[in-house]
Amino acid sequence: MIQLPAVAKKVFYPCKKCETDRYQVVTAHTSATGARLECEVCKTKNTFKLEEPKTTRARSTVPKKGSASTRAAAHVARWTELRDKTEGKPTPYTMKSAFEVGSVVQHPKFGVGFVVQITGQSIHVIFEDAERSLVHNRT
Ligand SMILES: [Zn+2]
Structure with missing residues (x-):
């Protein structure tokens, strides 16, 4: 200064x-x-x-709260927690299968996920990379 x-x-x-x-x-x-x-x-x-100090805007390298990387880290932590406390073998995901909250899903593309919510024919699944809505119980 x-x-x-x-x-x-x-x-x-x-x-x-x-x-x-x-x-x-x-x-x-x-x-x-x-x-x-x-x-x-x-x-x-x-x-x-006094000369006004030159306003060289300091570029902050500290990620802001709620940034994408912070959210991703929080998501992975949640997924890891679910994995650690969930027992039972994953059920291969098909849209014809019926899942319930707490089910472990093995998705061919997204990997292992945990069903956290069900609304009608949608299941909300926490996969390691993201939370996704999938259909289930479709006959
Ligand atoms: Zn003088």
């Missing part, structure tokens, strides 16, 4: 009377970014202004 030079300190700064850079004594701070200066040569009072 850029700070004002301390009072009584000398800074090399343009003097409006000398019309050139002079060593000037800081006599007072007038604001967070301003100070009064006194030219060493002509004793003229000048105003010192």
Whole structure:
């Protein structure tokens, strides 16, 4: 962070009377970014202004809360938890089979999943990569 030079300190700064850079004594701070200066040569009072710091937007590499990667990690954690507490062999998934909450499904494409919810002919299955809705009990 850029700070004002301390009072009584000398800074090399343009003097409006000398019309050139002079060593000037800081006599007072007038604001967070301003100070009064006194030219060493002509004793003229000048105003010192801090340059606005260049706004280089720091690109944060910290993933924001709720980012895709965070959600994915949470999902895998959920899947792992279900796998660890679910017993029983996976049932190969076909849309004609009837599943219930807690069923373990072996899907040819998505792998092993756990049925967490059933609405009508839809089963909501947590697969390792995502949660999916599949049809079941279709006759
Ligand atoms: Zn001067």
